[in-house]
Amino acid sequence: CAGGTCYKSSGINAEYGEFTMLVLFLVLLLTPCLLATDDSYNYFDFVRQWSPNSCYKSSHKCIHLPQGINYWTIHGLWPSKDASHYPSDCAGGTCYNHFNMSTVPDLLDEMTMHWPTDYSGGNKKFWAHEYCKHGTCCTDVLPSMHEFFATALNRNKKLDVDVALKRAGIVPDLNKPYTFDQLDGAMKTSFGVNRATYWCRFVKGDHGSIQLMFQISVCLNKSLSPVDCPAEGKSCVTSKPFYLLPFSVINAEQ
Numbered sequence: 001c002a003g004g005t006c007y008k009s010s011g012i013n014a015e016y017g018e019f020t021m022l023v024l025f026l027v028l029l030l031t032p033c034l035l036a037t038d039d040s041y042n043y044f045d046f047v048r049q050w051s052p053n054s055c056y057k058s059s060h061k062c063i064h065l066p067q068g069i070n071y072w073t074i075h076g077l078w079p080s081k082d083a084s085h086y087p088s089d090c091a092g093g094t095c096y097n098h099f100n101m102s103t104v105p106d107l108l109d110e111m112t113m114h115w116p117t118d119y120s121g122g123n124k125k126f127w128a129h130e131y132c133k134h135g136t137c138c139t140d141v142l143p144s145m146h147e148f149f150a151t152a153l154n155r156n157k158k159l160d161v162d163v164a165l166k167r168a169g170i171v172p173d174l175n176k177p178y179t180f181d182q183l184d185g186a187m188k189t190s191f192g193v194n195r196a197t198y199w200c201r202f203v204k205g206d207h208g209s210i211q212l213m214f215q216i217s218v219c220l221n222k223s224l225s226p227v228d229c230p231a232e233g234k235s236c237v238t239s240k241p242f243y244l245l246p247f248s249v250i251n252a253e254q
Helices: 009-033 050-053 094-098 103-115 123-133 145-158 160-166 180-191 249-253
Strands: 043-049 072-082 173-176 198-207 208-219 243-244
Touching: 043 145, 050 243, 050 249, 072 103, 072 123, 072 249, 094 123, 094 249, 103 145, 123 145, 123 198, 160 180, 173 180
Parallel strands: 208 243
Antiparallel strands: 043 072, 043 208, 173 243, 198 208
16 A cells, blocks of 8 residues: 555566465475485495505504404495495485394305404494494385395405405505506406596605505496496596505514
8 A cells, every 4th residue: 555545466576476485385395305415326346445655644543453363344325326325325314224234144254354444443343333324225125135245245255355465466555556548458357347446545655655555346237247347547647656565564563
């Protein structure tokens, strides 16, 4: 109203208001769908780690691994969409509260020796993290927790990184650098893949910065056979050499 005179809203304004309300309704209706986690994936990253290269001069304090471990160990079996995206925590946060190793008693000894953590949280916390974050997102292929862990242990034996590297002449040595061409050749010869994914970190050595390659992913399709990975290196400078430190390095630090 203005000056005691009131005006009726035009039909156009009324229609505009109705249209606006419809848009808001649709946004509210679709928001849960838009925010829902995309749990699709195309392949698995089967990641193994070399603790000396991960722990040496690291910001976190590594714990002692079980006696006798001087080989590559499993980090995880991760369903992945591409080189940068992957589904996670597909069962929600309650998975961590209900995680129970009683379903895999026959696997515990092998997991302790081939899937340990060098972080202070301990194995159970580490295994819960791996299953709840990653294992719950591939139940179409590995429907149970037992099958998830058992499959990773089986693939670890079938796709033996220690054997592959040793066959290519890549063995732990404080003073001997290796090239990524040698590493690619090892992956090709042993696993039939042209491209694996590598993780590296740089630390200060006696003669400057050196590159330590601490993780390797051999990618697997949904039939759990090796395939080429979509990306070569997460953090490696492949034009520079890398080192593979012996376990004596971290044993001396602990």
